[in-house]
Amino acid sequence: RSPLPGMMLDVWQQAARSLCDASQTREGFIMCAHCRATFSKDNLPYSCRKDRLLPVLADRFVQLSLDAVSEAFLEEGASISTCTHCLKGTAAALLRLCMSTTDVNALLGRGDMFVLSTAQAQRLLGERPGGVLLDVGAGCGLVTQQLAPLFDSVIATEASAPMRRCLRRRGFTVAENLSRLKEVADTAGITL
Numbered sequence: 001r002s003p004l005p006g007m008m009l010d011v012w013q014q015a016a017r018s019l020c021d022a023s024q025t026r027e028g029f030i031m032c033a034h035c036r037a038t039f040s041k042d043n044l045p046y047s048c049r050k051d052r053l054l055p056v057l058a059d060r061f062v063q064l065s066l067d068a069v070s071e072a073f074l075e076e077g078a079s080i081s082t083c084t085h086c087l088k089g090t091a092a093a094l095l096r097l098c099m100s101t102t103d104v105n106a107l108l109g110r111g112d113m114f115v116l117s118t119a120q121a122q123r124l125l126g127e128r129p130g131g132v133l134l135d136v137g138a139g140c141g142l143v144t145q146q147l148a149p150l151f152d153s154v155i156a157t158e159a160s161a162p163m164r165r166c167l168r169r170r171g172f173t174v175a176e177n178l179s180r181l182k183e184v185a186d187t188a189g190i191t192l
Helices: 004-024 068-078 082-095 101-108 118-125 142-150 161-169 178-188
Strands: 029-031 038-040 132-136 153-157 173-175
Touching (some): 068 118, 082 101, 142 153, 173 178
Parallel strands (some): 153 173
Antiparallel strands (some): 029 038
C-alpha cells in the first residue's frame, strides 16, 4: 500500500490548520512562532527576566530597546494579509513534500529572521569593529544585512541553494560551505 494518500491527507490537514490559525490571528497582530501567543505592536514584550538567567549571563546581559528598524520589521510582518498568510501556508505545506522547509521559505519569501538592527549591534560590538564578518547559515540575509555596515567585508555561507540566491540578490559574497571559504574569499578579493 502506497504511503502517498496518507501523506497527502497529512499535508491537507496541516494546510487546514494553517488556514484556521491564520483566521484566528487578526491583521495588525503578531503571532509568536514559539508559543503561538498573539500580540499587538503596543503590548509586545521587549525585555528579559534577568532573574531567570544564570548569574554569569545576567552579569553580561545588555537590554536593547525597540528601535525604529526593529519596529518597521514587526509592522511589516503584522501587515501581511490573512489571505496571503493562508495561501503561503498552504503552498508551503505542499512544497514541503519534496523540499526542505528552508528551501520552501526562500521560494515563498517566508520565515524572515530579524535578530537586531545595525544600531543595536553597534551597542553590543562597539562603533565599528571592522574586519571580516563570516555569517554561517545566513538564511536570506536579513541579519547579515544589519551587521554588514559594521565590517569591512562580508562572506555568507548557506546550505540551501534558494537561500544562497537570496543572499546573492542582496549583494553578498556567498560560499556554499566552509570548505570553499578560502577559494570564495580569494575570488572576491577578501583577505582572511
